[in-house]
Amino acid sequence: MHLAYPAVLSALLFCTGVYGVLARRNAILVLMSVELMLNAVNLNLVAFDVWLSRTAEETLHSGQALTLFTIAIAAAEIGIGLAIVLAVYRNRGTSDIDKLRDTAEGHESGPDGDAPAAEKAEASA
Template identity: 45%
Template sequence: MPVQYYIFLSVVLFCIGIMGVLMRRNAIIIFMCVELMLNAVNLLMVAFSKMWADAGHVDAGAAQIFVFFIMVVAAAEVAVGLAIIVMMYRNTHSVDINLLNRLKN
């Protein structure tokens, strides 16, 4: 399959993530959109590593190992982010980010 398909899919996923972050007010949806953008970049990195490996320029596993480490960091980010969202819900009984000014006390 040509790499242009992967590039197009990655750009579409990244744009959906950006629109979700900019337009939504729900903290969980924003968090999911950030993860979607991160996975779009991972898809693009794997597609380019496959393209360069097929051309014989680089090792195919180098970028894929880097993507694996990005996914490990993303898993830690999910744990911390969801803990913050749960604490926000306990304090305000809502996950609307417009209500975060109540947490200043």
């Protein structure tokens, strides 16, 4: 099999994940896009490990071992991420990352200084 097939597929999946992370507004959809990016990296690792295990005589199968580690770390990441999202939802009543602007610069002293307060009141109501 040509090595370009899995490499191009993983590049496409990674860029799909980049688009999702940048364009989505719901925090859980952003987490889904992060999963897509991690899976693209996994596909690259597996493809190059299979290629290297044929060409090199002595191989450690480092690509597949790293893939397993990535899968485990992704599972831990999704657990912690969902716990954070649920905590934010209980505090604010929303999982919309465009509305979480407490640490944004220039929004409390700016011309639209009352917009975060209004959003906060709406969120806590």
